[in-house]
């Protein structure tokens with residue numbers, strides 16, 4: 253499935269990131285794509301391939317139930333047309349961010365995330381203590397007809413002291429600077445599906 257991002261949408265994201273450090277686009281991905289991605293995520297849930305997410309990195313990853321309650325599975329290219337379509341869209345965004353903001357983003361890593369009812373992710377920054385390759389976080393939501401009373405907001409703590417809640421409505425993309433914006437996921441009363449990912453800079457350490 254191929255689709256691309258309009259120039260006006262790209263400019264809005266770039267301008268928001270440069271000025272405010274974050275951007276919210278409620279119509280980033282078409283419904284045909286988010287429906288296929290949601291379907292794919294549900295299939296993976298029923299096949300049992302999503303696993304409880306850990307916190308930390310590499311050998312330091314630990315599943316801490318008190319921190320986050322989502323189940324995840326990392327995406328790889330070539331798994332399905334819908335996943336490839338999504339990765340292609342985000343790569344277009346990566347190239348545009350590099351061209352306008354000179355961020356030097358070399359790749360995008362992403363996983364499906366499933367928060368069952370009641371699951372949450374406590375306030376955190378998307379940076380590991382021992383590695384700072386993650387530069388820009390991007391989350392695409394896959395849930396149709398989300399109602400505010402169902403909870404499940406992504407709560408962002410912005411630089412000016414403002415607190416903003418983002419609803420996980422299908423097609424919405426939220427993008428923010430990974431090192432600058434603390435955030436948390438509030439519990440919901442229904443399943444909450446998303447694709448969470450990070451644009452990364454080149455690592456400093458030799459291969």
Ligand SMILES: O=C(O)CCC(=O)C(=O)O
Pocket residue numbers: 365373378391405406435436437446448
């Ligand atoms: O699902 C969200 O709204 C954000 C998830 C998140 O913060 C993370 O996985 O680091």
Ligand SMILES: [Fe+2]
Pocket residue numbers: 376377378435
């Ligand atoms: Fe996060």
